[in-house]
Amino acid sequence: MTFFEQQHQARQETRKLVFLFVLAVIVIVAAVNLVMVLLWTFKFGAYHGVPRQYPRGFFETNTAVTLLLIGGGTLIQTFNLRDGGDAVALMAGGRIVLPATGDLQERRLLNVVEEMALASGIACPKVYLLEREDAINAFAAGYNQNEAVIAVTRGTLNRLTRDELQGVVGHEFSHILNGDMRLNIHLISVLFGIQMIAGLGQQMMDAGRYETDERDDRGPPWQAVLFPAGAMFFAVGYIGVFFGRVIKSAVSRQREFLADASAVQFTRNPDGIGGALRKIGGLTDGKKIGSQINHLNAEQLSHLFLGCARPNFLSGWFATHPPLKDRVKRIYGRSMSLLEAPELVTRSIASKVRLPDLPFTSVSAADLADAAATSIIPPIASGLLAPSQKFGNSSDSGSPLASQLDGAVRDPIAASAVIYALLLGNGAEREGQLTLLKKEAPHQAALITHLAGAIKQLPLSARLPLVDLAAPALRQLSQPERDKLLALVDMLIATDSRITLSEFVLQTVLTRRLAPRSGRLVPIKFNALSELGSDIAVLFSLVAHVAVPASHDDAIAARLAAFLRGVQLCPELKLAAQHYCDGASLSFSRVRLALDNANQLAPLAKPQLVKALLAVADNGAELPIASADILRAICAGIEAPIPPTVAATYHAYPWQFDN
Incomplete structure (x- = not known):
């Protein structure tokens, strides 16, 4: 699925x-x-x-x-949860884990979340810690992937190895990417x-x-x-x-099985989520439950958690989670003994990837088939991360570039400077941008210039992931501060009275993740692609322009051929060659309108669009970074995860190229 x-x-x-x-x-x-x-x-x-x-x-x-009591209570709680994931995390007694935290366990957690986010091409979720909970548990919450949060208990950090923690985070990312979170908040x-x-x-x-x-x-x-x-x-x-x-x-039991299987699919390691579940079972002693949450709101939030937050006084079909033994058996393909869960001493955040002890096919065939179909995240252990520091702490390289960028993306003010630095051009354009920055952000101007020099050392494929890494820090800004950042981004882009492809991509991604309504529910207005023929033609034309450079021997014919590849996959659109938009008629304002309309498509109408866009960009060779960038921006615009083909173009921690 x-x-x-x-x-x-x-x-x-x-x-x-x-x-x-x-x-x-x-x-x-x-x-x-x-x-x-x-x-x-x-x-x-x-x-x-x-x-x-x-x-x-x-x-x-x-x-x-x-009826007044029931309806009023539902409306009041809906209003209280209008801030989505943040409101739920605070309701559970969580505190935010700052991106610049110095705690080794928290740093390890942030690194794992960042790896998953970068591999999946979504904004890195905020991370919350349930400090007073000694059990092993976690949840993901939010109205959509742009404002998702992941919360874990202190017991999860104290008792799980890095592989097990990664399995838990992979489980929660499945809930983020499979559309479970919105339903779960409505349920609250x-x-x-x-x-x-x-x-x-x-x-x-x-x-x-x-x-x-x-x-x-x-x-x-x-x-x-x-x-x-x-x-x-x-x-x-x-x-x-x-x-x-x-x-x-x-509504939740089968989704837990799917999320477990997805965690194995994402990490290629059944001992990750499997070990975490076995330790939850090992913590169960008499009436003490290894995943039990003691907060007053635990019953109301119990369906969000990885494991049972409250004792199952109603078992069988009325339990909020599948039996723990059944979940473990589905992961390993056989019954497994429980594990002790003593508190671990964290000596270093860096740890090397450990190959699975059991064959990957140990997960049941049905679960694996479902999880494979939902593999929005390419398997982490399959080579997406840089081999030199797979699963490690990005700042361990010790290089100046690593220290500068790793520190900058974790602080709200410095993360803003990173965004501005990504937009700095050359020559007269750069001079105009620096003049604007000295006026609008005088205290950041020197830092922006310095970071721009560091960013220039990165390959093009390593620059856009900086925006994803900076997302948690940027989301710490108040909405007026976010609005000011977006306004200054617009002014920096407009300095030379034109907009480049890279500027459009950056602007689109930032708007979807930081604008006032970025975390709100988008109503469905269109049920089929056929209702958006002209808008789809604009998107096909844009990708065709990017996929075929002007230096091509016969660029016009090649772009038209690319456009028609997408049309062939969407016969219901009834598009033809005459609907192709040439450069003169293709404006970014028209593209934005097309993205806004496409974002209001029904969920089942979007996969065909993404598949067709991939066909337009396919030139028979490795996907160029420019094509990957524009596809990434379109996926952000329609709130869809990027396909694995696009994700594989990027790298986990950009600054690792400094090694």
Whole structure:
């Protein structure tokens, strides 16, 4: 199942979620009315032996108040989670791990996350640490890949080796790339709403604890009614907990199997995620659970985590996660013993890659087939990373270039300087840009010039990944600071009254990741490519222009042939040679409009577009860096992961070329 099919399935799961939510609401409303009938009978059941009638609108009022509580709770929690992944991480008690952290364990974690992000071609997620949690657990959260966060517990850092930590991060990246996160956040809001009745019951029980001797001929005092009433409402509230477990199990169990298999596929090491799960089992002793989360919001967030955050008092189909032994068996192809999970002493962040002890085919065939189809990330151990420092700390090279760039991309202000340095041109253009920088960013001008010299030592294929590495630091900027950065980027580009391909790529990627609505949900407006014929023609034409340089013997004919390769893969578009856009009619403003429209395509309409764009760029040889850059920008523009062919053009840590 591909990335886009996973997104489509996630939307179908949302429909299932809506059905179960409506069913839960119906059951809760019926239970509340039953409780109110019992309370009315207890308090006003008879007056001088004459049965009392229910007041007018009795059941309608009960139903309306219940629906108001559930709907209001859902809307309130949706508003509270408007910031996406950051809000969820803070809700779980996390603290952000700063890119410039000096803690060795945290540095190791950041390096692993960076490796995965660069290999997949997405913005490097923010990383949070659940400092007070000693268990082994982790989660990914966010509305889309541009604002995703990854959170791990302190126990994960203390108890896992680097390979095991990489397996856990690979598992969470599967959730990022397969469209699980958005559904999971919606689920948090829904569960909060249907569990509001339990909160009301708790408050009534608290109020009913105040005793009184006041009585009248109408029955027991209200205080005597409140406590049992609160207890009954609290019990009714646990209908919401029950349905919450049902909903979680309905939408998340199979995704955990797929994420486990994807972690093996990404890392080529079953002992990574497999070892982490075995250690979770080894930490389980009696009632102590190796992945248990103690935070007050653990139950509400339990479906996000790698392992069970709460004990499974509802087992089988109602458990939020598949049984641990089943997950381990699917990874290794047989039952495996559990592992002890003592706290490890971290002496160095650098460690060499360890080849798998077991054959890669030990994962079950069905899981591996699904994971292979979703391999947005090329296997890390297959050679994407520079051999000299595979899985190591990038700054260990000790070179001046490594120190400069590694430090710069981890600080928000210096990371901004890196972006500006990437835009510095030559000659008169450079002089105009430096004049602008001295005016708009006087305290950074010298640093920008210095970093520009360091960046020039990098090959072209190593420059764009700097933007991905700098993403977590840039996202620490406030939105006004981000807006100022984007505005200054626009001004630097406009200095010479033209925009180059590299400038357009950088501007597109930055806008998608730092603009005010970069982390918001994009509504679906178009269900098929056929609704965007002219926009697709623009994108095909752009890639054809980039793929065939002007120096080609017959550039015009070659570009048209490249354009038609894409057209052949999309017959429903009914495009022909006359729809090809030449250089005079192809403007970047028109390209931006085409990208904005393509971003509103339904998930299952996007893979055909990406495949066709790859066909346009295919010249029968190795993919040129210019073609890779424009495809990377288009994928960022339509919020799709870059294909492995494009990802393989880049390198993990750019500064390793200094060695």
